[in-house]
Amino acid sequence: MPMLSAVLRHTLSRARAVSALTALSLVAACSSAPVAPTALYDFGLAPATTDGTRLPTALRVADVAGPGWMDGNAIYYRLAYAQSQRTDAYANSRWVESPVNLFDARLRNAAAARGQVVGYPTPDVPSLRVELVDFSQVFDRRDASRGVVRLRATVTLARGVIDQRVVQADAPAPSADAAGGVAALTQASDKAIGEVLDWVAGLPLGAPGQATAGASGVHPR
Structure with a gap:
């Protein structure tokens, strides 16, 4: 035993x-x-030409602002057909930097293509401030999504608000994935920027005494 x-x-x-x-x-x-490498995206090359209206005067472009959740480089999407109040981020796809910074650079390049952009505040040069409100890929169906860019733009002069506007631009995504979302958000960003600059070009920026103590109007879109 x-x-x-x-x-x-x-x-x-x-x-x-x-x-x-x-x-x-x-x-x-x-x-x-093997682990799938993280795909990094930016907005790609800026449009070669600008067809929009020229700015009537020099313009200062303030730093673009956004909510705290845009501080990182995640690419967010929303399943509107399932739970529209919830946002998720792609696991293996990222922006090269925050979308706020990418949008800021795109806006400055577009403004410079339409006229003179001043890098510092002066009393006689109007300022454009853009605040991003939404920047995400929205799925209306499992196989159909769009890039949604929503922002609030304000033009000031001599500490007074000339005008303010809310702009939303949508663009369809070519594919139901991160790459499609990036393409759609880039296109939507260019559309929103073009609309903002067309609006700015139509304001009475060249005439003195146009600034007021408060906003002259908000135009929701």
Whole structure:
């Protein structure tokens, strides 16, 4: 009997060792499994030409602002057909930097293509301030989505508000994934920027005494 007990103990010990080695092998296999690289996106090249109206005067473009959830570089989407109050982020796709910074650079380039952009505040140069409100890919169906860019634009001069406007631009996504969302959001951004600059170009910026103590009107879209 003592010999049988020793044999059983030896067999159990070997079984435990094999189990441990098997578990370690599985962990090693999982850790060495290929991981999909993160895809990084920006807005791509700016449009080569600008067809919009020229700005009637020099313009200062203030830093674009946005809510806290836009501070990172996540690409957000919303399943409007399932739960429109919830947003999610793609796991393996990111902007190269925050969408606020990407939009800021795009806006400045577009404004510079239409006239003179001043980098510092002066009393006689109007300022454009843009605040992003929404910047996400919205799925209306599982296979159909669009990029949605919503913003609030304000033009001021000499500490007074000349006018304010809310703009929303949508663009269809060519595919129901992150790449499609990026393409749609880029197109929607260009549309929103074009609409803002057309609006600014139509304001009485060149005439003195146009600034008021408060907003002359808000035009929702």
